[in-house]
Amino acid sequence: MAESKRKPNLMKTKVPMPVQDPDVRIKNFDEVALGYTPEQAVEEARRCLRCKDSPCIKGCPVNVEIPRFIELIEERKFHEAYLKILETNNLPAICGRVCPQESQCERYCLRGEKGEPVAIGRLERFAADYVATHGELGYEAPDMAAPKGRVAVVGSGPAGLTCAADLAKMGYRVTIFEAFHTPGGVLVYGIPEFRLPKRVVQREIENLKKLGVEIQTNMVIGKILSVDELLDGGYDAVFIGAGAGLPQFLRIPGENLNGVFSANEFLTRINLMRAYRFPEYDTPVKVGRRVAVIGGGNVAMDAARCALRLGAEKVYVVYRRSEKEMPARLEEIQHAKEEGVEFRLLTNPVRIIGDDDGWVKALECVAMELGEPDASGRRRPVVKPGSEHCLEVETVIVAIGTTPNPLITEATPGLELTPFGGIMVDGATGRTSRPGIFAGGDIVTGAATVILAMGAGKRAAKAIDEYIVAKK
């Protein structure tokens, strides 16, 4: 299409995404956002101004060629659009759904200055979903007759999957070791079905297998095999993408009462073990009539919305700062509000009160005010005197973050760690203090986003290739 004849769609707002009605969706675990139709996608793609310097690309941690794939969608070349994304992003169906676009690509979109930015995430998702239902995926099994080497990847979350895919495409024989019985890491145990359907994750994992990647489940590296045993056992390099699996608690009285969960436990029971289908599935979960979720991130939103779907009548999100400081994606906060989650902002829990049998009956809180900015640049909340009050709840879910699980680092001598227990790496390559061992994702950064973990997996794959080539 000649540039001069093209008239962009000048609507100030994004083409709305069809969603399940809030009253309906809080009774099921089906996906909330239903995705664009081809017509809607083309209409939205026409909003792109095709800026000369493509500021959106710089906002993407894996530098997807955003204007180019959007142009292909506009031309209805959906398959080609998908392949364009795939050049730099192995998991478009997932990123299109869970990336915080408003703080990445869409943040730099020129359209955002006078209205809403182009819905890059929705278009990415559209391209991936369209191809998944209409055509062949872009993966081709590489020739494994003479692999360039063998690499072990520990963990099958976004970092591990990306690292494995890139290495396989370069011609390496890759084995992924996953601790759970199902691969996918946080994509499977953490993010609920209504936000990221497990069939989407499954599809990406099948694609990976088509690339020749082997996945061994039920393998806790650090216990059944050490990283050193992998290196001694024929692997040329090891990538550790084991995630930040260790839940943080508040360290307030009453935290071991029955009815108090870490978000990790609550979500694992529901997402991985499918407790929402108990007793068809064996794993149960307890959800009271009233639930308080503590925290302001995506995990807190996920937990709150799961609690609603499991029948809670009242769900509070208790967060000690204001809505502006909430780290959750905008869309998740909006969806949670639409579904009836009540936000108790500038509120901090101080004590969980139990009954005689050891079950939660209330959460005692204090009100907060915002003071001076702290190290993170966010204004530090301080307690308002005399503001103690109680929320009557039967369930408390603690979603204040996770730190790297020490299981693998404790079993790997000589690995330098950060003060938070994460693995110390060179950010550009994922190299650790030990030759042949690379790391990336939440085990390096602490709990972060899917796309950042993927970016780290990608950089490490490149560095692993260079390392092995140099060694051989």
Next chain:
Amino acid sequence: MNRIIRKRVLGPAVKLIEVESPLIAKKVQPGQFVMLRVHEKGERIPMTISDYDRQKGTVTIIFQEVGKTTMLLGRLEEGDSILDLVGPLGKPTDLQGLERVVAIAGGLGVALVFSQIKELHRRNSKVDCIIGARNKDLVLLEEEIEPFCTNLYIVTDDGSRGERGFVTDVLKRLLDEGRRYDRAIAVGPLNMMKVVSDLTRQYGLPTVVSMNPIMVDGTGMCGCCRLTVGGQIKFACVDGPEFDGHLVDFDEVIKRTAMYWEEEKIAVELLQQRL
């Protein structure tokens, strides 16, 4: 993988299975456990490894059928496989430098303490073992454990085998007689471990207990198995499963263990209807 090569019925609803798992068998140390799952919609439950054979590449699990998962596990026969088996998890028991040990095992606890007693014997430690059970049918592994013990005492609630009474009656007598031990190892029902710990505290005898709380992942990820030990939150799966019995808040553990009783009952009833 995870094929059952031997199965024995040890007592009412108590079964032993020996499972092929060469990698776990190669690494396991006494005191460690596995997580297992028996069908595609199944839950993950922890099981202590009772015994292992590194050469054969097998681990042995002894369990009582109390819930749906253990009932389904009990229906597996030789030649069948366990769907998922993960391990070895948890910290191994530190058995170094122990010359004299008293092991107190209640009910199924014998199965759990078996590998430790065997290992202590291999290290030439002297082990007095007290096995307690409700009645003679529930006294497990007596013959198997005997060769590894210096003295073996059996005690039942109804006196149908050994002395009549409770494990603490025998333990108190031994301690009052002037027996000296470097450590007590207590494994069994929570109440038993609690009263044993209360008793040994009075004698200043260091006591290790083995916790078996509800777990989901078994790798430190969910915190479901947390308990208070000496005022600190610990995860049984990665910090334990063994802890200083004098520091464990047993009352809290007992309450937490009851969390899903209602659901466990529902699951068992539905299973029984189906069978």
